[in-house]
Amino acid sequence: MNFLEFLQQNWSELLALTREHLFLVSISTLFAVLIGVPLGILLTRKKSLQTPVLGVANILQTVPSLALFGLLIPIAYIGGIGAKTAIIALTLYSFLPIIRNTVAGISGVDAKVREAAVAMGMTDAQVLRQVELPLALPVILTGIRVAVVISVGVATIAAAVGAGGLGTYIFRGLRQNDNNLLLAGAISSAILALTADFALGKIEKLFALVRAENKSVNRRRKFITVGATALIVSLLGFSFISNFKSEISNSKAVSGIGNEKIRVGSKDFTESIVLAEILAQMLEKKGVSVERQFELGGNLAHDSLLSNQLDVYPEYTGTAFTAILKHQPITNPDAVYQQTKSEYAEKFNLVLSPSLGFSNDFAILVRGKVARDLNLKTISDAVPNAKNWQAGFGQDFMSRGDGYAGFARSYNFNFAKQPREMDLSLTYRALAAGQVDLIAGNSTDGLISALDLFQLEDDKKYFPPYQAVFIARKDSLQTLNETFEKLNNVISTEEMRRLNYEVDGNKRAARDVAGDWIKQKSF
């Protein structure tokens, strides 16, 4: 599928994502202006506050965006997943340019003009409204423009906390190795940023012309200001109304079906989404209303379960055992399952479903051609070749307890160079393209057969087992239990690999792939 065909087919989704993106940026900018401008004004009145407040705003700005989103998640009331968290994070990011420019703009007003204003008997409010703000306006507008451009960029990260927006395409594109998705997401957000920059720059210029003011400029200024305001208001109204509509239809769905409502989450990779979609659709068939919170990054899904923003999501026993319970990896699948189950119940009051039937273990992968040429079968076979090889691993594998360090030690691997650390989804592509020679992927990944990669056998049994299960809040178990039992041990590794490939390789929607599978199993 070329890019234009892609656009034709996905036009409405792209528009919806752009609208979400615009919604996030405009709401957060609105908040940042409503809070930042008065705060900036206050700082010009109480100068002793300038250093601490601008210092805090400065620090907020330097927090990496993904980290800021992550930090907000566990905080009660303001955190969590969805648009709210994203809007708060974006608002925090927008503070610095807006506050700083408000202070700079007002402080930059000619001292003689301010003195005259006070001496003529203007009150502080009149000085501010009639003299300082109009004269500072171009500088304040510059601050707002900078904030908007930053926000359009940062808002792409919002997809990681389930807030939607164009980042959804970017993350999905990375995950599925799909250039069309990546381009659609990246180009759209770039166009959005440039358009906002250009439009706000125009408005700003008109206000800067205040000194060369004459009737025609005045009229044009009014015209453009009114036009821009109308545009912004209608865009906001549009996104509000459409968001509101979907809220209403959601609540209708809930009320129509009864009290049962389950919030299903997924992690941010294809398999997790497909599994979550299977569960969601089976629940919907039962008449349960489902709210989907998919594509959550890192341990976000787990945190959301704990903070009661989700009811259930797919997880792997090995991940729960090592990454969340912080145990050293062990290799007996049943032991891992049992210990995870009992500790989850005790520590988190969460329950594990029965195993779905497959494990998604770490898979040490090489190019198929290399494996055939060198006759490689096991990881041990590959060790002698490593001195000429470059390895590439996801951040996760590099840092976790059962990851790279222990792996290299137990197999006595010596790579030519330090392994390259990159996004997991990029490692497959890098391997296939010959940029790296060995990666650690997931054994159920559809790309393994699609890209002609070969999984080396873990002959020293280093990697712990990653059985797929659902993890749920205890209070939702009553609704979920029947479906959990139906899904007990029904998906094999090969089957999961095929489902993943339907999405990643054949570019089908996870929703359709899950639906077909359910039909085929005649649940």
Added chain:
Amino acid sequence: MTENAQTIVEFRNVNFQIGAAKILDDLNLQIEQGETLILLGESGCGKTTTLKLINRLIEPTAGEVFVEGKSTMDWDAIKLRRKIGYVLQEAGLFPHFSVERNVALVPSLENWDEAKKRKRVLEMLELVGLSPQKFAKRFPHELSGGQRQRIGVARALAANPSILLLDEPFGALDPITRMNLQKEFAALVKNLSKTTIFVTHDLREAILLGTRIALMEKGRIILLETPENFVESSQPLARAYLETISAMAKQRDSATNNTN
């Protein structure tokens, strides 16, 4: 000044300090209704500080300033300022206001009705010698320095204040424009009979405009005289000021003699 002249502004034992630095040191001064008092002195002598104490742009560290018999600290600052006209060096006009709006500033703050305001603006522009048709709609950056200063005076007079404060209003103008404005202003003040307090470091301006001259040094008034008595004074600083004028006169005389 007549025998029964009324004191309209009075400084009583006024000190003004910024940290340890004494700007005004036990200042006592009475300003009579209708006079034009010149505050003369070098930069840093406290003359602008004295001016700003009158409309409470700053407040005394010790002592009191009385305006119309009431301490400035007992006045509502906003009310006080609106009845006192204020002209600064380089005018301090609002760059985003037209000439018309600049002049109408205090009347607008006082909520005059539109017709009255417009009429007053026209009067004021005529008064300072600028054609309303030509200038009312202009903006400050479209005016020359002298024109801006005229607008500054018009703005200060618009609400018909009883007291007018001027802080080196003609200081930044070229010599010819300055002289013209000084002459016109002298006539204007005479006609309006307002109490005027005028800060300058130019003795000729002081003699031309003042009914009394207060010579200031290091936060004190060291000489307070009518212009006639001032030129006769033996006070050393006053003499130094006078010499700047006579030196110029001598140079001019010798220059004329040489050409003859």
